[in-house]
Amino acid sequence: EVQLVESGGGLVNPGGSLRLSCAASGFxxxxxxxxxxxxxxxKGLEWVGRIMRESEGEKTDYGAPVKGRFTISRDDPxxxxxxxxxxxxxxxxxxxxxxxxxxxxxxxxxxxGSLVTVSS
Amino acid sequence: DIVMTQxxxxxxxxxxxxxxxxxxxxxxVFYRPRNKNYLGWYQQKPGQPxxxxxxxxxxxxxxxxxxxxxxxSGTDFTLTISSLQAxxxxxxxxxxxxxxxxxxxxGTRLEIK
Numbered sequence: 717e718v719q720l721v722e723s724g725g726g727l728v729n730p731g732g733s734l735r736l737s738c739a740a741s742g743f744x745x746x747x748x749x750x751x752x753x754x755x756x757x758x759k760g761l762e763w764v765g766r767i768m769r770e771s772e773g774e775k776t777d778y779g780a781p782v783k784g785r786f787t788i789s790r791d792d793p794x795x796x797x798x799x800x801x802x803x804x805x806x807x808x809x810x811x812x813x814x815x816x817x818x819x820x821x822x823x824x825x826x827x828x829g830s831l832v833t834v835s836s
Numbered sequence: 837d838i839v840m841t842q843x844x845x846x847x848x849x850x851x852x853x854x855x856x857x858x859x860x861x862x863x864x865v866f867y868r869p870r871n872k873n874y875l876g877w878y879q880q881k882p883g884q885p886x887x888x889x890x891x892x893x894x895x896x897x898x899x900x901x902x903x904x905x906x907x908x909s910g911t912d913f914t915l916t917i918s919s920l921q922a923x924x925x926x927x928x929x930x931x932x933x934x935x936x937x938x939x940x941x942x943g944t945r946l947e948i949k
Contacts, residue, residue, distance in 0.1 A: 763938040826885035
């Protein structure tokens with residue numbers, strides 16, 4: 717069974733930083749691309765970015781609102797993916813989902829999400 | 837960026853009746869090497885993460901009831917629930933995974949009339 721468990725969310729001041737972690741299990745982690753998707757309170761879904769496999773150089777892509785501020789990384793031996801968020805603004809307040817694609821789409825299985833609140 | 841235009845924003849349907857949600861992509865999401873549209877549909881219930889219902893525009897994910905179906909015509913896509921059940925109350929999103937940035941429709945809130 718595919719499981720994705722996010723951690724690291726919480727309250728942070730504007731301009732601050734936070735790192736989210738995602739522990740993956742139930743699939744061959746090193747063979748998959750990993751993504752982050754966020755959802756602001758009461759709003760729709762917004763793709764944050766993704767990281768490809770080590771064999772693909774762990775290439776990353778990001779959505780425009782976070783490019784240059786957020787960084788996705790992975791640790792295949794630990795089956796972990798991370799989202800480092802810097803220079804946070806109020807607009808980054810959202811539930812952040814860790815998502816993986818195992819062959820159907822890029823976003824087949826979702827974690828339960830981790831709430832990040834940016835507020836002074 | 838590919839814009840996904842979803843309609844309606846909200847929909848109220850009687851139990852047992854048909855519900856139809858539309859989605860239009862601003863450009864083709866057809867991936868020729870696999871002869872598939874890279875279009876998916878998700879269901880999100882309150883307090884839960886999205887759940888994949890349909891991929892490749894028309895293929896039901898394993899375990900999804902057969903009352904859910906997807907159709908395609910060019911850049912127009914439709915999710916149909918043939919006979920609405922109480923547990924289908926949710927927000928539904930279309931999504932293109934053809935190219936980055938991956939994008940979603942704004943969502944359709946489905947309620948019981």
